[in-house]
Amino acid sequence: MISPGVAVGGGPERRVRPKAMAPYFLNVDLDIVSKTKLNSLARDLGERVIVLHLGPLRRQHFLALESSKSHKGPDATIHALCSAIESLSPRSRQIWTASRKDFNVGYELRATERSLHFTLRPDTLHRVAMLGATLTVTCYRFDDAELEALPNRRAPRARAVRPARRGGGR
Numbered sequence: 001m002i003s004p005g006v007a008v009g010g011g012p013e014r015r016v017r018p019k020a021m022a023p024y025f026l027n028v029d030l031d032i033v034s035k036t037k038l039n040s041l042a043r044d045l046g047e048r049v050i051v052l053h054l055g056p057l058r059r060q061h062f063l064a065l066e067s068s069k070s071h072k073g074p075d076a077t078i079h080a081l082c083s084a085i086e087s088l089s090p091r092s093r094q095i096w097t098a099s100r101k102d103f104n105v106g107y108e109l110r111a112t113e114r115s116l117h118f119t120l121r122p123d124t125l126h127r128v129a130m131l132g133a134t135l136t137v138t139c140y141r142f143d144d145a146e147l148e149a150l151p152n153r154r155a156p157r158a159r160a161v162r163p164a165r166r167g168g169g170r
Contacts (some may be wrong), residue, residue: 005023025118026106026140028077030085030133031064038063041099044092048084074105075124082127109141135137 032038040062042051045052045065054062063071067084071077081103088096107116128135 024108026079026108027066028074029064029066029104029106030081031102031104032062032096032099033101034061034063035094036098037061038095040097041092041095044089045084049073049081059155062136068125074118075121078103078105078120078124082131085131092098094166097132099101101131102136103128103133104136106138106140108138109140 030049032041033052036055042054042063042065047082048067048068050068052066054063056062064079067077067080069080071080085096103122109119111117116137118137125135
């Protein structure tokens with residue numbers, strides 16, 4: 001397979017594949033579903049997380065949270081959440097072990113993208129597995145009007161493409 005942005009062939013017929021824009025990483029949510037209340041678990045995680053939802057869900061209890069800090073990508077975000085879980089008290093760790101838990105990696109697909117390709121490091125996947133959790137990827141597609149309505153998000157601007165200079169001078 002030829003990597004994006006790599007020259008193909010040689011001589012005058014040489015062509016360059018355009019480099020695809022990477023999908024936009026949004027965040028990682030940690031979703032926990034339990035038969036018992038999850039209030040003490042949320043309290044034990046403290047300021048390391050932001051609670052997105054805590055309450056009943058179809059005769060069970062649901063806790064959705066995310067890291068309270070911004071991270072560069074999904075690996076760093078997942079590792080931060082794993083560190084928070086690994087530092088739980090023994091009682092909260094029992095609740096965690098008895099619950100269903102899922103790290104949900106969110107990406108925004110741009111209007112021009114038909115597919116998504118990204119990678120997670122083996123150490124990240126191992127850490128999720130050691131915590132007994134699953135990993136899900138959710139792709140969101142927004143049109144420009146929806147993006148404008150989101151707080152702190154603007155529709156991606158079209159970049160002007162400058163023609164290549166000839167002659168190598170200024």
